[in-house]
Structures are given as C-alpha cells and as structure tokens.
Amino acid sequence: MHITIYSKPNCPQCAATKRAFDRLGAPYTVVDITTDPVALATLQEAGFRQAPVVFVDSDFWTGYRPDRIRDVARRLQTVSSASGVLA
Template structure:
C-alpha cells in the first residue's frame, strides 16, 4: 500500500491549486498543509531545499511543482489506500 500524498502549499498559489484540482478529479487522496499556517511544515519544505510551492511528498519521494509524472504511476495505489 502506498503512502498518502501530502501537498504543501499556500493560499493564492496557482500551481498549488492545479495540483489539488488534479487530485480531486482523479480521486487521489491527499492531505493539504498550508505552510503559511504551519511553521514546522515550512521548515520541512526549506530543509528539503525547495523554494517554490507546491511541494508534494509520497513516502520518501518528494518533488516541487505539478509533477504528474510522479503522481500518475502511483495514482491507482493511492486511490485504493483511501
């Protein structure tokens, strides 16, 4: 079973909204964390070396941006996990 997709984003972030909308359309479960409201989450994103949002994490794999190439292969497993 795959881990849950975690999306780190912020309000008024077009790319964050695109990733969330894609997950909703495809029925991919995710957990959204607003880094403007969670200092620990922001620190984690920065510690991974990212300066742009969204940042997605699936298990130990992480990426910045709308990386459908990272999500698509795992989508069936993520959907079954819900």
C-alpha cells in the same frame, strides 16, 4: 498510499496539483505552509524553494508535475487492480 501536499493560498501550481489529485479520487492531506511555520522551516531546511511540495510515500517533487501525477494514477490503478477493486 499516503499523499501530502505542502501548499499555500493563491498558488496556481498548488491549485492545479490538488485538482489533479481530486480528479483521480486520491485522498491527500494538505499542509498550508503559510500557517504552519514548522512545516515551512522544515521544507526550507531540506532545500525546497517553491510550492507545492508533494510527498507520495517516499517519493517527492515540487511544482505542478502532471507527469508525476500520472505515475501516481498508474500506481493507484495497480493497487486497485491487485485488491480486486474496480477503478
């Protein structure tokens, strides 16, 4: 599972999203949109207007979404169970 969080500094929703993924132990990549103008422009052209923007494989959402993060946790648990790894 590949997780990318497009974030910016001093963003409470961004911080909450990263903390939630940290609690899951899920590895993720952070792209700071204040220092990556190409990423910012790409997100804006795609219609995104708030941070964070979270991509999990082919799924995506904006803002702090505990419901979507719980879905990722379930998917991670299913993958761990299927591979015989204890979660």
